[in-house]
Structures are given as C-alpha cells and as structure tokens.
Amino acid sequence: MFPSNLIRKKFLDYFKKNNHKIIHSSSLVPQNDPSLLFTNSGMVQFKNILTGVEEAKVKRATTSQKCVRAGGKHNDLDNVGHTFRHHTFFEMLGNFSFGDYFKEEAIYYAWNLLTKEFQVDKNKLLISVFHDDNVSKEIWKKITGFSNNKIVSVKTSDNFWSMGETGPCGPCTEIFYDYGNNFKGSISSKGIEGDKYVEIWNLVFMEFNQINKNKRVNLPKKCVDTGMGLERISALLQNTHDNYQTDIFNEIINLIAKISKSENNNADNLSHRIIADHIRASCHLISDGVLPSNEGRGYVLRRIMRRGMRHAHMLGCKEEIFYKLAPLVIKEASKVFNELKMAESLIIETLKNEEIRFKETIDKGLKILSDEIKKTKNNKLSGETAFILYDT
Known part of the structure; x- marks a missing residue:
C-alpha cells in the first residue's frame, strides 16, 4: 500500500527524473487571474504562460497544487460528504510542457508512472479521448496495446x-479505473456515468486558440497540462473506492469522533466527512490570507466553516471543536505546505472565534424559534418570523 505522502513524492520525483522542474504550489488566492475566487487546478499559476502573456522560464514543470472548489464555476461544496470523491480542498498532481513535448510523451509518462511505478493493473484501466482526436487514440493503442473497446471516443465537452x-x-x-461490478456505471460516447469508472488522470493538449465561436487557429506553441487528484489516486493505491477511507482522512475522522463522542463509522457518518473536509479547506485558506467575512472569498470561507460547524452541532458538540482539530491538520500538511505552520496561531484563533460567534447565532435563532412556536396558531410561523430567522 502506498501512503499519500509517498505517492506525492514518487509523482514529483518521477517527473524530476524526466527533466521537469518541481515548482511549489501557488497560493489558493490566484495572483494572476481576478476572474477566479480560488486556485482550482494546477494550471492556474501557469495561465499567463499558456496564453502567451509570459515566457516560460522552464519548458517542463511538475507540481502538487493546493486547490479549492467551493465558489464560482467550479463549486463542489454541496456535494461534499454525499459522494466518495468530492472535496472543497484537494491536491492536484500535475505535469506541464510549455512548447516542449506533446501527446506521445505525455501519454507515455502517464501510462508508465501508473503501470510501472505505481503498479496499477492495466487491465483495470480505460481511456477516453475526444471523438476527433485520432492522433491520441493511435498513440494510446501503440503504447498500451489496447483495442478500440478500451479506448472510448467521447463526443461531449468532457473531453475538450x-x-x-x-x-x-x-x-x-482521461484515464479511468474500473472499480468492478459492485458499482453501477457506464462509459460511452456520451461520457461517463456512475461510480464504476472513476477518472484518475486528465491530460489536456492545448493546441488551438479559439478566436471566436466560429474561428479556431493553431497555437504557435503546443502545451500539455495534466491533473491527477492526490485523494483519488491515494484511494486507488490504498485499495478503496472511497477517498475518505484513505490515510489522508483516517486520523482526522478518528479525532472528530473522539472529540464529539460520536460513533466512528467512517462509511456512514456524513457529518464526520463534512467536518474532515471543511477543516482542511479552512486551515489552508486562512494560511493563504483569507479570513471569514460577508463578501467574496471571505464569505465562501465562512460558509465552509459554518457548514462544518453546523454538523459538529448536529453531532451534539456543546463546545467549539474546529480549533481543536486544526493542530492535526497543520502537523500533517505542513510537511509539504510550511505556510500552515507559520500561520498556526492565526488559524486556531480564527477558527475558535468564528465557532463561538456561530454558536451564539444558533442559540439566538433557537430562542427566537422557541418563543415564536409558543405564540403560533395552526402550527404556522409568520413570514416576518421566517425572515428574522433567515436574517439571524
């Protein structure tokens, strides 16, 4: 079994060995793209290179990028805890080529790392390609020996x-892992459905420049941008279909159960999973300078924190728990992201103060509700009361 820290290291070392420069994760607050709330993929810190605004200082790069998807176009907040694989915070492992290698080398690197270095059974892998990208399809056939039924041409935007x-x-x-017949799912020209086939790695070949909806031209420099979620590949290599049953989450879920004095049934306890995800996102966002507020990034952080805190309340926690969970997150993740350790006191103080305020808000709302229920007739609350509760 591969621990997640080893998976990250092997990924970065593999590409370093193949002449890629290891570049540290950029901040969760994008420095070069005001259109984004948060860094949501590995390519964000390289956007100006990919668009031609900046010249690349290196031709090959590899990263383990901190990502948050909890606002704007990419928003997984409401799915967290309800699926095996959605997170507000995750790490994206990636390799990049800026006008250097292209499809054949990128496909070879991915296949070799998965099947040789990580020893993934190639018979459990399937490939999807864009329906008119015959070049990639033929490269996959040559490198893998797969027949057409293992390389699916997809006509939807999922593959463009x-x-x-x-x-x-x-x-x-995209490279998919087949988790077997215990799960329902299908793969076809219309895309992927269900939990049977899980996307492990996405390789993007940027070769065009879209001028307008009717005009597309070739880019002067073709680039490669790939992304593989650390949480997903950890699940695969740790023999589970569930990201929350990996070493990334096991310790924090155990601590949540201990502090909340609730039954530790990882597979079924929705609140444990939501709290585990949201405490990770909260710690990383605060360490990158985001503080809870009523607008912009701060508002999203507050939503993440309070959603997790609400689930702590549902578990019966009478006292604040988020700040008690933070040291474990910081201890584990600061081995890679030292900014967490540097911001530890700020993280703990922010979490504690926000949860105190949240509990005061909950208590105030419950008192208003209790008082109004006593005065209601026909079991109906007035619109005015509903608005007061909403505003609280």
Missing part, C-alpha cells in the same frame, strides 16, 4: 478543454 469562450483550448484524454 477550454479556458473560456476564447483563448487556448484543445482535446483531452
């Missing part, structure tokens, strides 16, 4: 990546 309505774009090819 674009930065927006205009700008760099191109086909992508």
Whole structure:
C-alpha cells in the first residue's frame, strides 16, 4: 500500500527524473487571474504562460497544487460528504510542457508512472479521448496495446478543454479505473456515468486558440497540462473506492469522533466527512490570507466553516471543536505546505472565534424559534418570523 505522502513524492520525483522542474504550489488566492475566487487546478499559476502573456522560464514543470472548489464555476461544496470523491480542498498532481513535448510523451509518462511505478493493473484501466482526436487514440493503442473497446471516443465537452469562450483550448484524454461490478456505471460516447469508472488522470493538449465561436487557429506553441487528484489516486493505491477511507482522512475522522463522542463509522457518518473536509479547506485558506467575512472569498470561507460547524452541532458538540482539530491538520500538511505552520496561531484563533460567534447565532435563532412556536396558531410561523430567522 502506498501512503499519500509517498505517492506525492514518487509523482514529483518521477517527473524530476524526466527533466521537469518541481515548482511549489501557488497560493489558493490566484495572483494572476481576478476572474477566479480560488486556485482550482494546477494550471492556474501557469495561465499567463499558456496564453502567451509570459515566457516560460522552464519548458517542463511538475507540481502538487493546493486547490479549492467551493465558489464560482467550479463549486463542489454541496456535494461534499454525499459522494466518495468530492472535496472543497484537494491536491492536484500535475505535469506541464510549455512548447516542449506533446501527446506521445505525455501519454507515455502517464501510462508508465501508473503501470510501472505505481503498479496499477492495466487491465483495470480505460481511456477516453475526444471523438476527433485520432492522433491520441493511435498513440494510446501503440503504447498500451489496447483495442478500440478500451479506448472510448467521447463526443461531449468532457473531453475538450477550454479556458473560456476564447483563448487556448484543445482535446483531452482521461484515464479511468474500473472499480468492478459492485458499482453501477457506464462509459460511452456520451461520457461517463456512475461510480464504476472513476477518472484518475486528465491530460489536456492545448493546441488551438479559439478566436471566436466560429474561428479556431493553431497555437504557435503546443502545451500539455495534466491533473491527477492526490485523494483519488491515494484511494486507488490504498485499495478503496472511497477517498475518505484513505490515510489522508483516517486520523482526522478518528479525532472528530473522539472529540464529539460520536460513533466512528467512517462509511456512514456524513457529518464526520463534512467536518474532515471543511477543516482542511479552512486551515489552508486562512494560511493563504483569507479570513471569514460577508463578501467574496471571505464569505465562501465562512460558509465552509459554518457548514462544518453546523454538523459538529448536529453531532451534539456543546463546545467549539474546529480549533481543536486544526493542530492535526497543520502537523500533517505542513510537511509539504510550511505556510500552515507559520500561520498556526492565526488559524486556531480564527477558527475558535468564528465557532463561538456561530454558536451564539444558533442559540439566538433557537430562542427566537422557541418563543415564536409558543405564540403560533395552526402550527404556522409568520413570514416576518421566517425572515428574522433567515436574517439571524
């Protein structure tokens, strides 16, 4: 079994060995893109290189990028805890080529790392390609020996990546793991459905520039941008279909159960999973300078924190618990992201103060509700009362 820290190290070392420069994760607050609330993929810190605004200082790079998807176009907040694989915070492992290698080398690197270095059974892997990207399809056949039934041509936008309505774009090819017949799912030209086939790695080949909706031209420099979620590959390599049953989450879920004095049934306890995810996101966001507020990034952070705190309340916690969970998150993650250790006191203080305020708000709302229920007739609350509760 591969621990997650070893998976990250092997990934970065593998690409370093293949002449890629290891570049540290950028902040969760994008420095070069005001259109984004948070860094949501590995390519964000390289956007100006991919669009041609900046010249690349290196031709090959590899990263383990901190990502948050909890606002804007990419928002997984409401799915967290309800699926095996959604998170507000996650790490994206990636390798990048800026006008250097292209499809054949990128496909070879991915296949070799998965099947040789990580020893994933190739018979459990399937490939999707964009329906008119015959070049990638033929490369996959040559490298893997797969027949057409293991390389699926997909006609939907799932296999064509674009930065927006205009700008760099191109086909992508995805590697899926087949978790077997205990799970329902299908893969076809219409895309992927269900939990049987899980996307492990996405390889994007940026070879076009979309001028307008009717005009697309070739880019002067073709680039590669790949992304593989650390949580997903950890689940696969730790023999589980469930990200929350990996070493990334086991300790924090155990601590949540201990502090809340609730039954530790990882597979079924929705609140444990939500709290575990949200405390990770909260710690990382605060360490990157985001503080809870009523607008913008701070508002999203407050939503994440209070959603987790509400679930702590549902578990019966009478006292604040988020600040008690933070040291474990910081201890584990600061081995890679030292900014957590540097911001430890700020993180703990912010979490404690926010949970105190949240509990005061809950108590105030419950008192208003209790008082109004006593005065209601026909079991109906007035619109005015409903508005007061909402505003509270």
